Amino acid sequence: MTQLGAVDTDDNGKVTALITASKNGLQALQAKVYIDCTGDADVAAWAGAEYLKGDTQTGEMMPATHCFTLGNVDEYAYLNGPLLHSNNKTSPIYDILKSGCYPLIPDAHICNNMIAPRTVGFNAGHLWEVDNTDAGSISEALMQGRKLAAAYRDALAEFIPASFGSSYVANTGSLLGVRETRRITGDYVLSVEDYVARRSFADEICRNSYFIDIHGTEKEEKQAGGKPEVIKRYGPGESHGIPYRCLTPRSLKNVLVAGRSISCVREVQGSVRVMPVCLAMGEAAGIAAAMASAQPAPDVHAVDIAALRRRLREEGAYLPLTEAEAADATAAGNFKHH
Numbered sequence: 082m083t084q085l086g087a088v089d090t091d092d093n094g095k096v097t098a099l100i101t102a103s104k105n106g107l108q109a110l111q112a113k114v115y116i117d118c119t120g121d122a123d124v125a126a127w128a129g130a131e132y133l134k135g136d137t138q139t140g141e142m143m144p145a146t147h148c149f150t151l152g153n154v155d156e157y158a159y160l161n162g163p164l165l166h167s168n169n170k171t172s173p174i175y176d177i178l179k180s181g182c183y184p185l186i187p188d189a190h191i192c193n194n195m196i197a198p199r200t201v202g203f204n205a206g207h208l209w210e211v212d213n214t215d216a217g218s219i220s221e222a223l224m225q226g227r228k229l230a231a232a233y234r235d236a237l238a239e240f241i242p243a244s245f246g247s248s249y250v251a252n253t254g255s256l257l258g259v260r261e262t263r264r265i266t267g268d269y270v271l272s273v274e275d276y277v278a279r280r281s282f283a284d285e286i287c288r289n290s291y292f293i294d295i296h297g298t299e300k301e302e303k304q305a306g307g308k309p310e311v312i313k314r315y316g317p318g319e320s321h322g323i324p325y326r327c328l329t330p331r332s333l334k335n336v337l338v339a340g341r342s343i344s345c346v347r348e349v350q351g352s353v354r355v356m357p358v359c360l361a362m363g364e365a366a367g368i369a370a371a372m373a374s375a376q377p378a379p380d381v382h383a384v385d386i387a388a389l390r391r392r393l394r395e396e397g398a399y400l401p402l403t404e405a406e407a408a409d410a411t412a413a414g415n416f417k418h419h
Contacts, residue, residue: 085119088127094334096128113374114335114381116366121214122263122342130330131266134214136347143260143296143351144207146190147226151234152251154201158243165191165241173240182239185225185232188302200251204258205233209299213259227253260296260341260354267344268382269326276321276349277312283403284386285322286369286393287361290315295351312348323353325386328366334380335373339366361398368392 086107087100098109117124126132135142165172167189174189192204206229212218230253237245274280276293292315297308327344328337338344339362341354353359369389373379390400402410 085123085127088124090128094129094332096124096333096336099124113379114337114370116363116370117336117338117342118340118363118366120259120262120340120342122265122338123214125265125330125333125336125338125342126263128330128333128336130333130336132263132342133266133347134263135261141298142212142262144209144299144302145211145213145222145226145260146204146207146258147223147229147254148202148204148258149226149230149233149253150196150200150202150251151237151245151248152200154195154199154248155244155246156195156199158241159195159201159245162241162244165193167191173237177236177240180240183232183236185229186236187229187299190296190302191233201248203230203233205229207296207299207302208257211257211259213257213262219257222257226257261347261350262342264342264347264350265330265338265344267327267338268329268331269324269344271323271327271343271345271349271353273312273346273348276352279315279319279321281401281403282322282324283405284325284390285400286325286328286365286389286398287323287358288320288399288401289323289353289358290320291352291355291358293348293351294355295348323358323362325365325369325384325389328362328369329381334382337366337370337381339363364396364398365389365393368396 083101083103085099086102088096089098090096096115098111101108101110115124122132163173165174167174174191177183177186178189187206190205190207193201196202208222208225211222230250234248234250238248293312295308301308328339330336330338340359341350343353343362345353369381369384372384372389373381394400
């Protein structure tokens with residue numbers, strides 16, 4: 082396992098090396114362009130990029146979750162038994178909470194699904210006041226998360242014995258499920274207005290349709306059943322674009338950021354933090370980094386956007402034609418739209 086330890090930069094907004102620690106000791110890794118997919122914008126932040134973190138007024142961040150799996154679950158009973166998700170107001174999770182017997186279980190959040198024979202995966206419970214940019218906070222949360230997994234197993238075995246009476250904790254996540262830390266300030270900041278308008282961009286590198294999913298504070302989750310949704314979800318087929326400029330930190334020449342730490346307001350971060358769109362951003366960042374590396378003086382802000390979008394389409398990306406691209410295609414006699 083290799084961990085990032087430090088970032089070396091020059092005076093011109095260029096990262097010159099990443100210092101890592103592993104079984105081989107300290108090493109300096111050098112490249113023409115660096116892609117920061119740490120989820121916390123560690124490379125960008127340590128290199129001096131501007132960023133925001135959590136709620137700009139309170140500093141609060143969304144809670145983390147420590148996922149786990151239960152083995153030896155009775156499949157028939159589970160698949161034909163009560164729906165555990167909190168959207169089901171008769172879910173046994175509410176009986177568990179009312180019983181007072183399991184004080185470690187914090188709230189009704191309990192996503193779950195059969196992921197293998199007799200094995201159910203859980204994204205359940207919240208760990209509040211966790212800062213994934215602080216090692217001590219991470220350690221405390223991991224210890225709490227493992228205790229929480231055992232509490233869920235015992236509670237489910239008691240309240241749904243047909244499904245979970247003989248179950249056991251098969252594993253817990255090696256990492257926390259982190260929803261929010263830093264987000265960079267890039268060449269463009271994706272806004273709520275962009276999200277609501279389903280806006281497209283000439284330099285968009287992928288599309289996103291996930292709803293604005295902000296997990297609330299401890300008070301909101303325990304007393305109100307979660308943070309209320311104030312922005313309407315998209316309908317079938319609706320999406321918005323994510324500009325390439327959201328991946329480019331303003332002050333750094335050879336760093337791209339992809340994933341939940343891109344340049345956006347907090348509300349939009351609650352949408353773009355999930356896996357499908359993070360995958361798409363990562364693919365775009367990889368291609369853009371290769372293109373920038375081929376420049377005499379690599380600069381991620383000077384990538385040929387038209388060429389980047391063409392390459393992404395060749396790889397199967399869904400990128401609707403801009404008006405200019407559609408006009409060019411028509412003029413060239415090419416009527417195929419992607």
